[in-house]
Amino acid sequence: MSPPRPGDARAERLLADHLAVFPGAHAPVPVEEIAEDLLGLRVHLRRGLRVSGMLVPDRRAVYLNADEAPVRRRFTLVHELGHWVVHCAGAAAPPRILCRSDETTGSADVREREANVFAATLLMPEAGLAAGVADGLSVADLAAAYGVSGVAMAWRLYNVGLGPQPSAG
Ligand SMILES: [Zn+2]
Numbered sequence: 001m002s003p004p005r006p007g008d009a010r011a012e013r014l015l016a017d018h019l020a021v022f023p024g025a026h027a028p029v030p031v032e033e034i035a036e037d038l039l040g041l042r043v044h045l046r047r048g049l050r051v052s053g054m055l056v057p058d059r060r061a062v063y064l065n066a067d068e069a070p071v072r073r074r075f076t077l078v079h080e081l082g083h084w085v086v087h088c089a090g091a092a093a094p095p096r097i098l099c100r101s102d103e104t105t106g107s108a109d110v111r112e113r114e115a116n117v118f119a120a121t122l123l124m125p126e127a128g129l130a131a132g133v134a135d136g137l138s139v140a141d142l143a144a145a146y147g148v149s150g151v152a153m154a155w156r157l158y159n160v161g162l163g164p165q166p167s168a169g
Contacts, residue, residue, distance in 0.1 A: 028147035051101040055080040082118030129142035
């Protein structure tokens, strides 16, 4: 049972930058446009990848596993954007390659956790969730609106103080 975690200010700034250029709808967050237009990364879909996703900083490229469900691919993309913003941009010696896989998902690795917090913050903006909850939307409604899994949405609501702690498992 971990206490609520704060979001990532860099993810909030990125979303604000995007909304300044493209005002309007907040849900779902246009993650591919943010990757390509705002961060200058190329997003490639690949079949047969052995991981969910992979960031190659030298090539400014993200590779996503085309065999996985769109909702998972979306989270993977933003997880890799988190690696780019938090661990690569401006770093003297950025990592050569960063992956997301089933092994890294529950990992205690600080970088993996930071990338996941970044992803949750960018994909599920707190202000939008607060408005949705005030309008009486359910966790499932919000998950569908933001293009994330119900589990991810339930945890995000809990972490920003808008929902009960999800039961384990
Ligand atoms: Zn990762």
